[in-house]
Amino acid sequence: MLAEILETYAIDMGALPARIPEVRRSVRRATNPWDAWRALAICLRSAGRYRQAAEAFVRAGETCPDPVLTWSYRLGAVDSYGQSGRYEVAFALADEIVAHLDPKSPQFWRARLALGNTLLLAGRDREAARALADTAERLEEPEASWARLARSSAMLFGGDPARALEDARAIAMPEGSTVRGLAEINAAYALVLLGRADEALIALEPWRGHPSLDEANRRRVALAIGDASLALGMPEAALAAFADARDPSRPLQNAHVALGEGTARREIGIDGRASLLEAGRRYRRLGERNWEAVARALLDQPEAARTLAEGPYARTMASLCPSAPQPQEALRLIRRFGYGNLSWRAHLLRARSGGGLPAYRRMAEAILLERAARSTVAGRLAYLRDKEEGLTEYLGALLARPTATKTEEARRLVSELRAASLLDEAPSGPLGQALDALRARSGGADWPFDRRGTESPEAFPLVDLSPVRAALEALPARSDTAVYARLPDGYAELSDRSARRLAISPEGLRKRLAFLRYELLAPMADPEADPCVALRALEALSREIDATTMAGVSAEGALWSVPWPALTGAELRLHPGLTTEGYRLPAHPRxxxxxxxxxxxxxxxxxxxxxxxxxxxxxxxxxxxxxxxxxxxxxxxxxxxxxxxxxxxxxxxxxxxxxxxxxxxxxxxxxxxxxxxxxxxxxxxxxxxxxxxxxxxxxxxxxxxxxxxxxxxxxxxxxxxxxxxxxxxxxxxxxxxxxxxxxxxxxx
Missing domain, CATH: 3.40.50 (Rossmann fold)
Structure with a gap:
């Protein structure tokens, strides 16, 4: 029976809980009760009954007459005690087992694997990575695959997501097996940390609520989907995923979930304080001072955050509290430890504290470079979500008293931000090297919280930005494009050397577009509908915008939804210099x-x-x-x-x-x-x-x-x-x- 249970565990873990009564009965009549106890422990573990599973593993060891196997059979209790939250009991048992085993024996490396898994459960990722070093190379399959999976998990938040991805993809178990499925989940989570959240989300969706996963791993998938959704600017989807991610046996995971929920609520525009306060309380109970400091910083509690913060990331976040900012201290930490994805915020706070246009320019430069460093189109698009307010302030400051020079600066800002989103996905040569260096400085992730920041003995080397600057300037803006910018109180049209504010407000524009959409769609639903109503709505919109007739329009915000070709005959241009002018199909097109x-x-x-x-x-x-x-x-x-x-x-x-x-x-x-x-x-x-x-x-x-x-x-x-x-x-x-x-x- 044990061999059958082990095979089922590797292929379809979710089928084992139903077999608990059958296996329990076999314990009483088994001639080798140690195997029966072990089979029962595996079934109990698959059902999430970890405390009972640990006791069954211990009984398997106690009843086994073999002096080596008696310790080997107790190994399962280490992980199960950890799953039940009894970490100290698990660590003591692991130490006792390792002390009784030969370092050259497979049982010794299985014990190291069990210890590593328990350290993972306790949130001690870097210690887990050290415990799991070389385990996969010392074990045979299928245990080697489980060891790679554990090492991949340790590397996810232990400092090396690229290695986590490598280990996850090296697992060679059959398609559809439990370990292969968990490896795919780890690979997807590594993609989130590496700035490829769109790839991750596509890979994770099939595993949402998958029947082959136990409850703990279903919740881990939900957490990964929540984090990926946040990275992609999908706070509503993130909240829905986080609701399924809480796990009674993983208090640190629950704290991270609360932090994610608070962030998602703030991005939606609703109050996230309750979730952030919950996160702070949970981190405090776990002794996670740095993470509690991050939660306090997001709550804009600067004194509490700075008192708690010990690590560089927490100290950086504490310096960025809006009510009492320390932008210079934040920039010092960012330069030393590589949190390039936060530098724009420090410059924005400097601008608001009297730094004016020079600080806004530094903010825009930081946003521009970080956007260029995103590794996917989806990441570049999502990157601006929480930065639009700062960019709008900068444009407003430029155009409060517009001059030809300031108008040109505003057009250049819009052009370069758009150009950053048009860079090739995988550029090579000097541009690729420069972008890789930028990603290394910022962690490379489309990620709201850097869980990987560590103390660095040396400052990051300077990055040669000239290839990036050359790429951004390779597509110059054209003078026949009307560029529109969103200001704090409305929109402005930026022609070649002058600026003109639009009379229509953002709210008025949204209402006009909703009415126009309704009238345009009416004839599709009702053939008797009068199409002239839609034409009159189009004319009214044209009058309110009062747009300059030009060959192209590079809009912003809701202005992208205006039917410009029908209004002015202009083509929409994502970048002011991007045009279809001169393009024709060849005589024999592919x-x-x-x-x-x-x-x-x-x-x-x-x-x-x-x-x-x-x-x-x-x-x-x-x-x-x-x-x-x-x-x-x-x-x-x-x-x-x-x-x-x-x-x-x-x-x-x-x-x-x-x-x-x-x-x-x-x-x-x-x-x-x-x-x-x-x-x-x-x-x-x-x-x-x-x-x-x-x-x-x-x-x-x-x-x-x-x-x-x-x-x-x-x-x-x-x-x-x-x-x-x-x-x-x-x-x-x-x-x-x-x-x-x-x-x-x-x-x-």
Whole structure:
């Protein structure tokens, strides 16, 4: 029976609790009760009954006549005592076991593995990493894989997430096994810490509530999803995940959950004090002075935070309390210990304390460099979420009394921030080296709390920023682009050398856009609806904005949702210098077609047939797997089918029969596209009042697209087909902006 239980434990841990009564009965009639006790202990452990499991492991050792196995069988009690929170009992037992075993024996290394697991449970990650050193290399499978898993867990918060990822991915157990599943979870968590939270979230979602996981690991998955969601600017999703992450047997995890909940609530705009106070109390009970200091700093309790703070990260956070800031001290700590992701906040506090424009400029420089250092498009988009207030203050200070020089500075700020989000995902050469150095200084993570900061005997070396600066200036702003900036009290239009405030307020703009959306969609729901109402709403919006007619518009916030091509004929430009001007399809284009789910779309099949007739050599993907597998450079991408919007637009998706293809995945595809046409609903819609475009259209810009045609609203199926018939032939002889304008005229 023991062999069967061990095999089930490795493959499907969740099936063992149901076998407890059967195994308990076998203990009474077993000829070798030590094996029966061990089998019972494993089942009890899988059910989360750790105290009883520990006692069963001890009984297995006590009843075993073999002088070596008697200690080996007690090993399971070490981990189980740790799981039940009895750490000192677990450590004492581990020391006793190690003292009785030969260091050359496998049992000795199993004891080291048990000790490492218990140190992990106690939150002593670095000690665990030391205890687990070389364990995987000294054990045979499957124990070697469990040792790599434990070492990966230790490295996650013990200082080396890259090593954690390496260990997790080195586990060679079969697909679907418990240890392989836990390794995938560790790998995903390492991606969060390494600044690749979008990849992590995609990898974690299938494990949410997975039946093969025990309750403790389900909660760990929830914590990882919460942290990844926070890193990606999804506080609502983070809160939902944190609600499932609390674990009675892991008090430190619960403290981290409370801290995450408090942060998420603040980002949503609701009171997070109760959660942060809870986090502070929990950290105090655990003797975690530095983490309690972080919680107090987030509560803006500077005296308490500074009294508690001992480690560099906690001291830095304590220096950044808004009510009594110490920005110079914060900058000193940031320079020494590499918390580059916090330097913008120190400069903002300096600006508010009388530092003025010079401090705002340093703040903007820090934000710009940190944004460039994010390793994914999703990370770069999320990075600005809590920094927009500071950037808005800077623009407001520049334009309070605008001069030609200050207006030019404002346009340059907008241009460079956008350019930072357009950098290649994996740049090579000097630019890649400079960005890697920046990531090393800041921890490289899209992460609200750096759990890895340690004392460093030396200051970080200076980074040569010239390759980054050259990359950001490689796409200069064009004089035919109207640039819009959000100020503390509204919007301003920045032309080449002058600034003009818009009469419409942000709230008024949102109301106008909501009304316009309703009127534009009305004819789709009711064929008898008068389309002139929508045209009049469009004219009213045009009057209120009173925009200067220019070839391009680089907007901001809710202004991205204005239908500029219909208002002024301008094309939307993510960057003031990014344009489709001069682009035409070659005579023999390489075309990709993504044919997604089309249930309920009466004209989708006809549109797909049209595309295949127009581009007979096109490569067609009818599944997300086929779309991911496309490689090389395409001149044109055509998407037909359903699309899905998400709270975080980088998790919006094209819907295929085999599942979604997320925007975050599209941004990292090997294939590149010169131009993209998205015939699906809401593919160009902006999330709320976001700083810049995001989602599916943004992902395709990351794959090199000169332009993306997408819908701000729901798309009428028949109109999309009619539009496609007129548009595609025009793309050979006209620039996209003129082709679109001509096709729109023909379908009105």
């Amino acid at each position: 075309v990709a077609i993504w044919a997604g789910r089309d249930d309920g779309l009466d004209s989708a099949a006809a549109e797909l047939s049209l595309l295949r007739d127009l581009y007979p050599e096109a490569e067609t993907a009818t599944s997300s797997a086929e779309a991911r597998a496309m490689t090389g450079a395409f001149d044109l991408l055509c998407v037909v089918g359903h699309a899905r919007r998400a709270a975080n637009p980088m998790f919006s998706a094209i819907e295929f029969e085999d599942g979604p293809l997320f925007a975050a995945e599209i941004a990292r595809l090997e294939a590149r596209f010169g131009f993209a046409l998205l015939a699906a609903c809401d593919t160009g819609a902006l999330a709320g009042d976001a700083y810049e475009p995001n989602g599916l259209a943004r992902a395709l810009l990351a794959r090199g697209a000169r332009g993306v045609v997408a819908s701000l609203w729901a798309l009428d199926d028949a109109a999309a087909l009619d539009f496609a018939r007129h548009l595609h032939p025009l793309l050979y002889d006209h620039e996209p902006r003129l082709a679109l304008e001509s096709a729109r005229e023909k379908v009105r």
